Amino acid sequence: MERIPILRMGQFLLVTIQVDMHDRLAMQLQDDLTQRISEWNSKGVLIDISTLEIVDSFIGRMLANIAAMARVLDAEAVVVGMQPAVAITLVELGMSLEGVRTALNVESGMELLYELRGDFHEEIGG
Amino acid sequence: MRSTKRETLPIATSADVVLARQKVRQWAIEMKFTLVDQTKLVTAASELARNALDHGKGGHMVVEAVENTARTGLKLTFEDRGPGITDIEAALRDGFTTGGGMGLGLGGSKRLVNDFHIESQPGKGTRITVVRWK
Ligand SMILES: Nc1ncnc2c1ncn2[C@@H]1O[C@H](COP(=O)(O)OP(=O)(O)O)[C@@H](O)[C@H]1O
Ligand SMILES: [Mg+2]
Numbered sequence: 623m624e625r626i627p628i629l630r631m632g633q634f635l636l637v638t639i640q641v642d643m644h645d646r647l648a649m650q651l652q653d654d655l656t657q658r659i660s661e662w663n664s665k666g667v668l669i670d671i672s673t674l675e676i677v678d679s680f681i682g683r684m685l686a687n688i689a690a691m692a693r694v695l696d697a698e699a700v701v702v703g704m705q706p707a708v709a710i711t712l713v714e715l716g717m718s719l720e721g722v723r724t725a726l727n728v729e730s731g732m733e734l735l736y737e738l739r740g741d742f743h744e745e746i747g748g
Numbered sequence: 749m750r751s752t753k754r755e756t757l758p759i760a761t762s763a764d765v766v767l768a769r770q771k772v773r774q775w776a777i778e779m780k781f782t783l784v785d786q787t788k789l790v791t792a793a794s795e796l797a798r799n800a801l802d803h804g805k806g807g808h809m810v811v812e813a814v815e816n817t818a819r820t821g822l823k824l825t826f827e828d829r830g831p832g833i834t835d836i837e838a839a840l841r842d843g844f845t846t847g848g849g850m851g852l853g854l855g856g857s858k859r860l861v862n863d864f865h866i867e868s869q870p871g872k873g874t875r876i877t878v879v880r881w882k
Contacts, residue, residue, distance in 0.1 A: 644763050675773065676790050679856060682850065705787075711784070714856070715860065716856045
């Protein structure tokens with residue numbers, strides 16, 4: 623079965639969406655990520671959508687679900703690389719993507735993940 | 749409004765929704781819509797094609813290049829023989845869904861185009877026509 627690959631990079635996961643996803647593929651990705659986060663005890667997920675030419679309400683909901691699910695599993699999700707035209711359209715569509723962390727590119731997304739987890743460890747350390 | 753070119757695509761599977769998006773993108777590029785306008789058209793097409801599939805039990809999309817005395821535009825028609833929409837006003841409201849979706853497909857795609865028209869008969873089906881002008 624067709625699947626979107628999930629790369630493991632230490633305590634983080636990296637997903638690069640490189641196809642025009644049909645709805646079932648998007649659902650599959652959501653399930654696979656949930657599995658991987660709990661199996662590998664990952665602390666963060668970076669989702670690179672820089673090649674996505676649209677984000678409609680279905681994909682938007684998938685991103686929001688992944689973020690919510692990650693939070694429940696004590697991980698952070700960061701969506702990176704949204705094209706400006708996609709962002710403009712998404713706002714007009716009415717999707718706010720509340721609760722979804724975003725960054726400009728993979729590099730700053732990774733920085734954000736390290737920052738977030740860094741804060742977290744400090745908090746536990748007291 | 750005069751139609752200068754037209755093509756029909758089936759919407760029977762979620763792969764057809766992807767093909768519908770790609771077709772609209774291709775036409776919007778050929779007609780030299782801006783990138784933002786292309787993105788709006790493709791996003792609206794994605795929402796309406798998915799609705800025809802998920803709520804309307806499948807149907808088809810007609811893509812048309814149209815022109816009037818002043819401008820050219822891309823017209824999309826989504827037709828299905830599903831259950832129809834009983835309360836169109838409610839269905840257009842943001843957040844309204846009968847299927848556990850986001851409820852943004854109809855209201856949202858209406859905002860992404862210039863002309864938006866719904867015809868629906870309960871028990872018979874739904875036809876949604878949208879145009880984005882250049
Ligand atoms: N083609 C259709 N046939 C029947 N009902 C439809 C159709 N399109 C939309 N609807 C109805 O309108 C509601 C709102 O549609 P939409 O705004 O796309 O939200 P969603 O698809 O997330 O439910 C749907 O839940 C459904 O009840
Ligand atoms: Mg919908």
